[in-house]
Amino acid sequence: MTPDREPAGLESSAPIFAALGDATRLKLVARLCQGGPQSIARLTRGTPLTRQGITKHLRVLADAGLVRGRRLGRESRWELEPHQLIVAHRYLDLISKRWDVALRRLQKLVEEGSV
Amino acid sequence: MTPDREPAGLESSAPIFAALGDATRLKLVARLCQGGPQSIARLTRGTPLTRQGITKHLRVLADAGLVRGRRLGRESRWELEPHQLIVAHRYLDLISKRWDVALRRLQKLVEEGSV
DNA sequence: TTAATATGCAACCATTGGGTTGCGCATGGT
DNA sequence: ACCATGCGCAACCCAATGGTTGCATATTAA
Numbered sequence: 001m002t003p004d005r006e007p008a009g010l011e012s013s014a015p016i017f018a019a020l021g022d023a024t025r026l027k028l029v030a031r032l033c034q035g036g037p038q039s040i041a042r043l044t045r046g047t048p049l050t051r052q053g054i055t056k057h058l059r060v061l062a063d064a065g066l067v068r069g070r071r072l073g074r075e076s077r078w079e080l081e082p083h084q085l086i087v088a089h090r091y092l093d094l095i096s097k098r099w100d101v102a103l104r105r106l107q108k109l110v111e112e113g114s115v
Numbered sequence: 116m117t118p119d120r121e122p123a124g125l126e127s128s129a130p131i132f133a134a135l136g137d138a139t140r141l142k143l144v145a146r147l148c149q150g151g152p153q154s155i156a157r158l159t160r161g162t163p164l165t166r167q168g169i170t171k172h173l174r175v176l177a178d179a180g181l182v183r184g185r186r187l188g189r190e191s192r193w194e195l196e197p198h199q200l201i202v203a204h205r206y207l208d209l210i211s212k213r214w215d216v217a218l219r220r221l222q223k224l225v226e227e228g229s230v
Numbered sequence: 231t232t233a234a235t236a237t238g239c240a241a242c243c244a245t246t247g248g249g250t251t252g253c254g255c256a257t258g259g260t
Numbered sequence: 261a262c263c264a265t266g267c268g269c270a271a272c273c274c275a276a277t278g279g280t281t282g283c284a285t286a287t288t289a290a
């Protein structure tokens with residue numbers, strides 16, 4: 001299945017990075033990470049943004065699978081969904097390692113005077 | 116210096132993730148990673164985009180410090196700059212670990228019946 | 231010298247994105 | 261019953277992004 005030669009989830013990683021590519025959202029992730037599950041109103045407190053603004057950001061994070069929210073009474077509680085974080089982490093790991101390999105290969109070529 | 120209580124590079128990480136948050140740019144990174152330093156014309160081959168499009172993406176990556184290009188003769192050669200990749204990688208590592216800690220703490224509270 | 235290759239720069243366009251406001255609707259507390 | 265709290269939805273606005281085309285410029289090759 002998926003007989004791709006691609007780095008195992010190239011297409012699937014982009015949306016995750018895109019979701020993390022905003023300072024406000026990164027802060028939200030950090031807050032959820034440290035403060036545990038929280039309501040939107042609480043997450044809004046301490047930011048210069050509107051509740052609606054925060055809501056939009058949360059939705060973006062949710063669409064990327066980084067966060068999940070469910071309704072509890074009159075508030076909606078949001079929490080981290082660490083799986084996609086792992087995916088992104090693994091991807092960066094992969095890239096870094098490949099680059100190391102490429103560097104070593106290049107180094108070897110230079111030493112052999114083949115270039 | 117920088118007596119921040121922030122997760123060590125929150126603000127600085129967002130632009131990196133943003134730069135990686137595009138399928139085309141992720142592919143560029145992957146190609147540079149495997150194929151080594153390449154010219155724009157070569158990087159353009161095999162994509163449905165224009166050379167100018169690729170150029171723009173390369174600039175975005177460069178602004179995020181992920182890539183570096185210099186002029187060699189009539190072509191400009193671009194290569195990976197892995198340091199920022201490491202930074203992003205470390206950041207994800209940090210977040211993941213914090214989440215683990217938070218989970219364990221929560222688990223302990225539940226066991227103690229404090230909640 | 232002439233032609234082909236590899237870029238850069240600028241203008242332009244359509245779409246997305248971050249952010250707001252206004253309103254209506256549940257739910258919880260008193 | 262009443263009011264405050266917490267949300268969701270929709271419309272709207274402006275700036276940024278992804279992508280193109282057209283043209284000018286430098287370099288290599290014949």
